[in-house]
Amino acid sequence: MSVLAITxxxxxxxxxxxxxxxxxSPYRKGLPFFREGFWVDLVWYTLIQSYFxxxxxxxxxxxxxxSILHWHGFAFFKTWTIAEQVLFFLVTHDLYIYxxxxxxxxxxxxxxxxxxxxxxxxxxxxxxxxSHVLEIIINQTIxxxxxVIMGAHPEVIPIKALLDAVQGMFxxxxxxxxxxxxxxxxxxxxxxxxxHANYREVFHANFSTKFSVWDYLFGxxxxxxxxxxxxxxxxxxxxxxPRDYFMQHAFxxxxxxxxxxxxxxxxxxxYELRPNLMRWVKNLFRSKKSATIVQIHPTDAxxxxxxxxDANENLISCGNN
Ligand SMILES: [Zn+2]
Ligand SMILES: [Zn+2]
Numbered sequence: 357m358s359v360l361a362i363t364x365x366x367x368x369x370x371x372x373x374x375x376x377x378x379x380x381s382p383y384r385k386g387l388p389f390f391r392e393g394f395w396v397d398l399v400w401y402t403l404i405q406s407y408f409x410x411x412x413x414x415x416x417x418x419x420x421x422x423s424i425l426h427w428h429g430f431a432f433f434k435t436w437t438i439a440e441q442v443l444f445f446l447v448t449h450d451l452y453i454y455x456x457x458x459x460x461x462x463x464x465x466x467x468x469x470x471x472x473x474x475x476x477x478x479x480x481x482x483x484x485x486x487s488h489v490l491e492i493i494i495n496q497t498i499x500x501x502x503x504v505i506m507g508a509h510p511e512v513i514p515i516k517a518l519l520d521a522v523q524g525m526f527x528x529x530x531x532x533x534x535x536x537x538x539x540x541x542x543x544x545x546x547x548x549x550x551x552h553a554n555y556r557e558v559f560h561a562n563f564s565t566k567f568s569v570w571d572y573l574f575g576x577x578x579x580x581x582x583x584x585x586x587x588x589x590x591x592x593x594x595x596x597x598p599r600d601y602f603m604q605h606a607f608x609x610x611x612x613x614x615x616x617x618x619x620x621x622x623x624x625x626x627y628e629l630r631p632n633l634m635r636w637v638k639n640l641f642r643s644k645k646s647a648t649i650v651q652i653h654p655t656d657a658x659x660x661x662x663x664x665x666d667a668n669e670n671l672i673s674c675g676n677n
Contacts (some may be wrong), residue, residue: 359511363518370522374481374529381532383549384586391478393486393599395630400601401485409492417493418501431508441508442515446566449499449516454570456495457563468608469494475604477592479552484524488608523566528552539579543568547577553584554594600627 375389433441460470469491476483487495499520503512527548535544543564544551551562561578564571571577584590598604598614606612 360374361513363514367518367521370525376528377478383530383532383545383583383656387478387480387530391480393476394482396599396601397482397486402482405489405492409489409496413493413496413500417497418504421501422505425505427505429505433507438509438515439652440510445503445508445512445516446519448564451570453495453565454563457565458576458612459582461560461563471593471597471608472604474552475593475597476552479528479530479549479591481525481529483552484528489605527565532646539568540572541567547571547579550584552583552591554589554591555584590621
């Protein structure tokens with residue numbers, strides 16, 4: 357079995373595990389699975405954006421850098437084991453991410469590439485995927501180009517990508533977990549969820565991604581020992597932010613009011629396309645269920661079937677209210 361197949365299986369198992377963990381022990385109680393921005397994060401950021409940026413970074417940007425440099429990497433590097441190489445890139449890249457993330461919070465220009473990541477008010481395991489297209493291009497090029505250019509083993513890439521995804525989901529997950537003394541080294545949901553909270557005290561704190569040790573070393577940790585609160589104003593940005601993927605990117609270039617654009621018929625049509633489609637699918641599902649209920653004739657049905665049909669009918673009438 358290839359390393360890519362193994363990492364994919366581990367990733368799927370981790371997603372299932374984290375979803376179950378969020379249901380069993382939530383940090384914020386009552387956060388729905390289909391939370392605000394769920395479809396934008398899943399369809400646009402996780403699937404479409406990741407797919408195209410992977411092609412752009414690995415098929416165009418990194419080969420272009422390679423052809424300019426004409427370098428075959430460090431010879432000594434090839435004598436390291438894969439585990440040593442992964443550890444080297446894990447630590448060096450995590451330090452870079454800490455520094456760049458800190459810069460994004462202090463530079464007005466770079467904040468435009470990072471505010472999307474903070475825009476969600478309901479943070480869960482998938483919220484980490486919400487990152488501006490430029491932020492991903494910069495960070496993933498700096499992450500993966502050295503692995504290729506320095507001549508590391510090709511298997512380092514899928515292993516590193518798996519670790520990114522695993523820890524990225526973990527620190528954003530809506531789970532109530534205490535790591536004890538390990539929190540001084542490994543980043544936790546508690547610290548990173550605070551980073552997504554809308555409080556002045558934490559705007560310049562908790563920048564770490566994988567290793568929280570950077571925040572402790574550089575004095576930027578914020579760990580008050582209580583939760584940010586459950587109200588929408590306790591989370592995300594303090595200003596209005598577009599809901600649509602393309603509008604979110606346009607907003608990083610020029611500020612505007614997304615709701616004001618609804619006066620344009622074409623925009624209103626596009627903006628309401630997905631909710632209308634979802635409603636149509638839901639209604640289709642409902643009418644199919646109703647049809648099934650009609651087909652049950654009282655004289656043919658068993659008492660259990662009659663009770664089930666009755667319960668379904670009640671559910672449907674409640675849903676329609
Ligand atoms: Zn941030
Ligand atoms: Zn985050």
